[in-house]
Amino acid sequence: MSITKTNRLIISKVTLKDAPFFLELMNTPHWIKYIGDRNVKTVKEAETYLKNGILKSYKERGYGFYKVALKSNPNAAIGICGLIKRDEFDIPDIGFAFLPQFEGEGYGYESSVTILEQARNEFDVIKVGAITLELNVNSIKLLEKLGFSFEKTIKPFDDDQELLFFAKDLV
Numbered sequence: 001m002s003i004t005k006t007n008r009l010i011i012s013k014v015t016l017k018d019a020p021f022f023l024e025l026m027n028t029p030h031w032i033k034y035i036g037d038r039n040v041k042t043v044k045e046a047e048t049y050l051k052n053g054i055l056k057s058y059k060e061r062g063y064g065f066y067k068v069a070l071k072s073n074p075n076a077a078i079g080i081c082g083l084i085k086r087d088e089f090d091i092p093d094i095g096f097a098f099l100p101q102f103e104g105e106g107y108g109y110e111s112s113v114t115i116l117e118q119a120r121n122e123f124d125v126i127k128v129g130a131i132t133l134e135l136n137v138n139s140i141k142l143l144e145k146l147g148f149s150f151e152k153t154i155k156p157f158d159d160d161q162e163l164l165f166f167a168k169d170l171v
Contacts, residue, residue: 003066003118004114004118005071006110006111006113006114007110008070008071008072008107008110009068009069009070009071009107009110009111009114010068010069010070010071010074011066011067011068011069011081011111011114011115012066012067012069013058013066013067014050014054014055014064014065014066014067014080015055016047016050016051016055018050018067018077019043019044019046019047019050020043020046021067021077022040022046022049022050023040023041023042023043023045023046024099025077025079025080025097025098025099026038026040026046026049027040027041028097028099028100029100030097030100030103031097034132034133034135034136034139035097036159053065054082057084057085061083061085061092061123062122062123063082063083063092063118063119063122063123064082064083064084065080065081065082065083065084065095066080066081066082066111066115067080068080068081068098068107068111078098078099078102078107079096079097079098079099079102079107079108079111080095080096080097080098081094081095081096081108081111081112081115082094082095082096082115083095083115083119083123083125083128086156088156088157089129089156091125091127091128091129091167092119092125092128092129093128093129093130093131094112094115094116094119094128094129094130095130096108096111096112096139096142103138104138108142109142109145109146112142112146113146116128116146116168116170119170120170120171125170126169126170126171127167127168127169127170127171128148128167128168128170129165129166129167130143130148130165130166130167130168131154131156131163131164131165131166132163132164132166133161133163133164134153134162134163134164140164140166143166146168147168148166148167148168149166149167149168150164150165150166151165151166151167152165153165
């Protein structure tokens, strides 16, 4: 189900039918390096991941991560972009990931702008966070281009990994 379109993209809700795409995306080198290995190695594990994460978020929050596809090929996902509300943070944070062949083409920016508009206009979110590793220079550049400001370094998860926390007011 399409939730919005941009000049080049169709952004739609994820379904269990997207499990093969998530299996591919979650095992790309950049996902593993910058987001972390989620030990999703089969389509069945990807389905479980979707049920317990994105699909659950839709039901509980009304939002989550969305599938991003090109208008020129709407049936083939190229990445994801969306919001997640983590227990560790007071505000939702934005996230994005794309298949390697679609990185660096501006799709992260284009989809993120739309997601931030949706957060403000449809979900009454007034501030959005973002987390990234210090070594993820491309993510940092994108967050800065989107108007996010660095606030602090944090270690929010059990892995004791230090992350950079950015935020942006949407009002």
